Amino acid sequence: MKPLKSNLTFFFIPHHHIGGAERVHIEIIKSLKRKPIVIFDRSDGSVLSEEFQKNAYCFFATNRRRKIIVTYLIQISSYFLSFTLFGCNSSFFYQILSGIKGSAKVIDLTHAFSFPEVGMEILSLNYIHLIDKRVVINNKTLEDFRLLYERNNIDHFYLDRFKVIPNGIKISEFSSDKVHSRFNNFTIGYVGRNSTEKRPEVFFEILHQIDRNIKAKVIGDNFNSFKVKYKEVKYFEGCNNRKIIRKEFSEISLLIIPSSREGFPLVIMEAMELGIPVISTNVGSVFEHIFDNYNGYVSNDNSEIGFVKFASEKILQLSSNKELYNKLSFNAREHAVKNFCINIFKDKYRSLFYD
Known part of the structure; x- marks a missing residue:
C-alpha cells in the first residue's frame, strides 16, 4: 500500500538549553507551516523554554523505554504515512532511520565537526x-565532509545531497548612542556554555x-567554579x-x-547585530565574517597561551582608542545587516522542507 501524504514532521534534538x-x-x-513533533533524547522537560512549548509538540525520550516507544511508533507509521524526519547531533535519529519502511523525507543538520573527538559526522556515515x-x-563544514567522504571511499554522488544554509x-x-556608552563603560564579555570546547x-x-x-560580564549557564577567584x-x-x-x-x-572548535557561533552574529566587535580564535567559518581592524580580530594562534596574549x-x-572602537562597532553592525537576515534563512529552510 502506498503511504498517505501527511504534514507530520519529526525533529530529533538532544538538548533544549540556551x-x-x-x-x-x-x-x-x-x-515551518505547522508545528513539528520534537523529540529530545538527552534533556528532560524541567526547564523547557517557552519558545519550544509554543512552537512544537515536545516529547522526551530520555530513557530506554521511551526510546523504544518512539522507535516503534515512527517505524509502524512509516508503513501508512509519508512524513519528514529532521535530526541534528542526535544518535537516536540515525538509529531510527534503518527501520523506516515507507516514504519518509530525511534531513540532517551539522553545525560543525567534533574535532578532535569522534562525533555524529562519523556515526552518520x-x-x-x-x-x-x-x-x-x-563551506568549511562542507569541505570537512568532502574530505571525510574521500577518506572513507564514499561515492562523490552523495556530496550532491549537501546544502549550505547559513x-x-x-x-x-x-542606536549609535549605545556604542558611545559602551566605550565609556568598557566591558569585555563571554557568552556561552561552560563546556570544554568553549574554553571559558x-x-x-x-x-x-x-x-x-x-x-567583565559572563552570560551562560553555570560558572560557579570561577566565582571565588573572579568575584568582580x-x-x-x-x-x-x-x-532579557x-x-x-x-x-x-x-x-x-x-x-577550540565552532561552526559559526550564533553569538557572533548577535554581537554584530548589536554593534559589538568580536575577538575570536580562528575556528569554523569565523574568518569569513570577522576582518582585522574592520569589525573585530581573529587570532592565528588558537593555543590558550597564544590567544590570551593576542586578545589581551x-x-x-x-x-x-575610541575612534578605532567606534569604527569596528559600526562596521560590525553594517556587516550583520547585510549578511545575517533571518528571512533568507527561513526561506531556504521552507524550500528544503516543502519543495
Missing part, C-alpha cells in the same frame, strides 16, 4: 544512503592578564528569556570567543 545551536533549531521550527538532504551552515538572526533597531577558562585568564579597570565579574546565568538576555548582552563592549593586546588597544 545554547546557540538550540536557538537555531527554534528558528528552523518557527519557519553508516546511514548516508538513507539521508535525502544534508545541511551544513558554512544561520540567520532578527535585525532589530540600532581562557576568557578568565585574559581578564587576569589585563588592567583590572576593565569590567558580573555573572548572568540560567535565563531562557531572549529579551539581549538586554544583558547589549551592555557588553567587546565579545571574546576563545573556543587587542582589548587594551580598543579600550584606549
